[in-house]
Amino acid sequence: MGPKTSSNTLSVPKVRARRTMATFMDGESFGTLSERFARYMGTSKFIVQMSVFILVWFAWNTLTPKGFRFDPYTFTFLTLLLSLQASYAAPLILLAQNRQDDRDRSEAKIDRARAEMDTEVNSHIARELSDVRNRLNDLTLDISQQRSGKGSPKDVSKRLDRIETAIAALVAQSAPPTAKIAVKAR
Secondary structure, X not given: OOOOOOOOOXXXXXXXXXXXXXXXXXXXXXXXXXXXXXXXXXXXXXXXXXXXXXXXXXXXXXXXOHHXXXXXXXXXXXXXXXXXXXXXXXXXXXXXXXXXXXXXXXXXXXXXXXXXXXXXXXXXXXXXXXXXXXXXXXXXXXXXXHHOOOOOHHXXXXXXXXXXXXXHHHHHHOOOOHHHOOOOOO
């Protein structure tokens, strides 16, 4: 047997896509990154990690000998780092929120289109049911006339066939056409 040739062997190099600054600055990629960042900042994991980081910072800069402290008591460098984090976090969170608002508007547009179509289908079904009800009333009238000797059985049979056809058409049309549902979202 010959050697295995799969992408998992060392003889085949892995090809990774290079991320350039242009790819990073792409609006969609940057938006996705901001959503991930905002989602991560909203977790308890982030709060715990940030709290541990600050506690370690305080402990290092207060409990170690003075020669090993890199940020003395006023913790100016820590304040700077937290300010930088906040200054970048706020716009990224707002960007993620704007993207979510755009998705919500798109879904609302689709929901409105579906509601319009449902209203249209329901009104059509109501008209068809009204027509079937009228035909049944006519059939009932014909049957009562036949019993009284004024109508023929053929008339009743024809009307009954037309009512069955109308009911079958109503059942076939009761499912909404799916082609109208697909609304492109912007």
